Amino acid sequence: MLGVPMLLLAACGNNDQNEDTSANASEPANSNEQAASNSGSDDRVEIEFWHGMGGGLGETLEELVASYNDSQDSYVITPEYQGSYEELLTQFRTVGGTETAPALVQMFEVGTKYMIDSGFITPVQEWIDKDGYDVTQLEENILSYYTVNDQLYSMPFNSSTPALFFNEEKFVEAGLDPENPPRTFSEIKEAAELLTTDDTYGFSMLGHGWFFEQMIATQGVDYVDQENGRAADATEATFGGEEGLRVYEWLDEMNQAGTFNYFGRDWDDLRAAFQNGDVAMYMDSSAGTKDSVNNASFDVGVSFIPHADEIDPNGVVIGGASVWMGSGISEEEQAAAFDFMKWFNLPEVQAEWHVNTGYFATHPAAYDEDIVATEHEETPQLRVPIDQLQATVPGTATQGALITVFPESREQVVTSLEALYQGTSPEDALSQAIEGTNRAIEVSNRANQ
Incomplete structure (x- = not known):
């Protein structure tokens, strides 16, 4: 287990563009102090992660990032809630490409075209190629939305249909x-x-x-x-x-x-x-x-x-949001961003993400994890959208x-x-x-x- 608490928060209306993006979304507690306490030594690379998940989903995301920060001693991710997806996009537009822009930013799927054309992001494909990361291990019908001209521009994060x-x-x-x-x-x-x-x-x-x-x-x-x-x-x-x-x-x-x-x-x-x-x-x-x-x-x-x-x-067409890597930041900051992306897509992490939020697992092997098997046995209805997605x-x-x-x-x-x-x-x-x-x-x- 990775230590992400089993909050069992069915993601039923917070900040998914294909769900209610603002109602009932309260701002999570600021996690700067938590990130600082987890940072260990001063030489760890620290980057910001802007997101639009409020309420219970925001708390789940905070716990997820805390687990990542505790899992290694090279990087610290600081999640920062920016409001609804629309508000998040507005905020990013004002700072994109500048030194104050975040290294990681979550964006709803209908913002994909803007992000590609903005010049404010580095396609994640560049780091996939540099790292030799096997992206084919992830769910094809989720990756496809964010793939243009055989280039994956962002990493899927919270996905639903x-x-x-x-x-x-x-x-x-x-x-x-x-x-x-x-x-x-x-x-x-x-x-x-x-x-x-x-x-x-x-x-x-x-x-x-x-x-x-x-x-x-x-x-x-x-x-x-x-x-x-x-x-x-x-x-x-x-x-x-x-x-x-x-x-x-x-x-x-x-x-x-x-x-x-x-x-x-x-x-x-x-x-x-x-x-x-x-x-x-x-x-x-x-x-x-x-x-x-x-x-x-x-x-x-x-x-x-x-x-x-x-x-x-x-x-069906995938909905939800993905995570983008900012441009104009240092290579070591981009390395931190990509390391988090890889960790997030591990089967055991995705298993807990799926169970805690209700979103799809980006890695199909996550559905073989024991906690998912138990969850699906208790709520077999969860299998239906997965079958629908994989039959697309x-x-x-x-x-x-x-x-x-x-x-x-x-x-x-x-x-x-x-x-x-x-x-x-x-x-x-x-x-x-x-x-x-x-x-x-x-x-x-x-x-x-």
């Missing part, structure tokens, strides 16, 4: 088989009809663009052109075809039938609706699995995300899109879906999302010329 969560008790009452949950759009729609009562809606989806992106990707379609923005800067959105329309029409049909209810954009509101029995099926982050299971007064089922009837599902078909669609205006595009998608729920036609609502995304891309590209 969506999954379908359902109330097994209500399934039985409705005559549905919890062991054979619905997978396709038509199956979800039919199940929602059976599950809807005077007190319960059959299905809901959070007001967050992440879930729409996943249902586009699993159809094997890129979100934007230029190979999902990976071959060159994207110039337009590509989710406006029949694949995007399938999603909008599916949601519209359930909304019109009264089997769907929109609970808004707040993760906690939708989670509370599920716990209270107000909705029988919804999609959530895999990192919230354990919390959902533990908080429910009923048995919670977990399954793969829904997919259109016409296609064989391609899988590699390709640009499931690799994920790279655009600097991803937050703006997500806002356009959510706004258009809210218009759909208010009566706008699926075609017009989807066009609204496409046009808004294209405007944002055009403005960004023009500014960067």
Whole structure:
């Protein structure tokens, strides 16, 4: 054991861009004194690690770093909480490339394109090549998001994907088989009809663009052109075809039938609706699995995300955040940063990270560790998102899109879906999302010329 306390904090809404990034996130205690007490001699190289994990996740991260500092006598990592991911990005923009910039910085996945183009980072591939580190030992479908032109730019840190969560008790009452949950759009729609009562809606989806992106990707379609923005800067959105329309029409049909209810954009509101029995099926982050299971007064089922009837599902796009190495710092500081990255990805460390937080293990061998086996035996639902991730078909669609205006595009998608729920036609609502995304891309590209 590495000494990371078994806090068992199911990461159900703190600071994952694909989860609630700010609500309930309280700032962890400053760890400068702890780092100093662990530093031993004055000749240890000390570097800062900026992160956006508040609350219980922040405490877990602090314990993790303390374990690393105690594991060797060459380096000291000082974690510093910078607020939500958006606040963290703003802070990094002001100091990137300067002497005050951190050696390590956590960044949500939709900030990847900005970080690559910023000039403020050193691709971790440089140190992988220099060190001879075998990166192929890590989970391929996690690494792929942060890999561009065969170069790994950052090291995965906290990774999650969506999954379908359902109330097994209500399934039985409705005559549905919890062991054979619905997978396709038509199956979800039919199940929602059976599950809807005077007190319960059959299905809901959070007001967050992440879930729409996943249902586009699993159809094997890129979100934007230029190979999902990976071959060159994207110039337009590509989710406006029949694949995007399938999603909008599916949601519209359930909304019109009264089997769907929109609970808004707040993760906690939708989670509370599920716990209270107000909705029988919804999609959530895999990192919230354990919390959902533990908080429910009923048995919670977990399954793969829904997919259109016409296609064989391609899988999911990884979400969460990765850790980047700053440029403009000394080689010994970069060496410290890379040493921590390697340590963090050890199977035994990843086993405790997975158990303590609910995030995926970046090293598949972590799932063979005893503490994970025990955890999965107690909560077998945790295996479902792992199986979904590992079954994902590699390709640009499931690799994920790279655009600097991803937050703006997500806002356009959510706004258009809210218009759909208010009566706008699926075609017009989807066009609204496409046009808004294209405007944002055009403005960004023009500014960067």
